[in-house]
Amino acid sequence: xxxxxxxxxxxxxxxxxxxxxxxxxxxxxxxxxxxxxxxxxxxxxxxxxxxxxxxxxxxxxxxxxxxxxxxxxxxxxxxxxxxxxxxxxxxxxxxxxxxxxxxxxxxxxxxxxxxxxxxxxxxxxxxxxxxxxxxxxxxxxxxxxxxxx
Numbered sequence: 001x002x003x004x005x006x007x008x009x010x011x012x013x014x015x016x017x018x019x020x021x022x023x024x025x026x027x028x029x030x031x032x033x034x035x036x037x038x039x040x041x042x043x044x045x046x047x048x049x050x051x052x053x054x055x056x057x058x059x060x061x062x063x064x065x066x067x068x069x070x071x072x073x074x075x076x077x078x079x080x081x082x083x084x085x086x087x088x089x090x091x092x093x094x095x096x097x098x099x100x101x102x103x104x105x106x107x108x109x110x111x112x113x114x115x116x117x118x119x120x121x122x123x124x125x126x127x128x129x130x131x132x133x134x135x136x137x138x139x140x141x142x143x144x145x146x147x148x149x
Contacts, residue, residue: 001041002081004030007139011074013123014130021121026071032081033102041145046112076123
């Protein structure tokens, strides 16, 4: 499982002009599910993201987590995080999970984050979405449950 995590002042996602998810201060997470991902991967990433210390404390040091600051989470499915561009000009998505598995693990990831006490908003799985991200910092972190980077 892979995630692009961005610290935001606000973020929202729309589908066909209708807002389907919107948050204030928190994290926007673009989440990709790999073909060999399991519950272990989603549990690892949920815990890592919720407790990632990338918010500033009173001394301006990144030392606080999403839970510490009472932040919100916007999670958007993003299969293209598994795009392999090493050969040719067109990405290969062979390592991305199929739609059924990806949706199941995506929804369980969202539930796991909610179970950790967060307000979680989402996009719409497999929809053409417009994402508005007001990245604060900017702070952008790449995470991979297999620790490939």
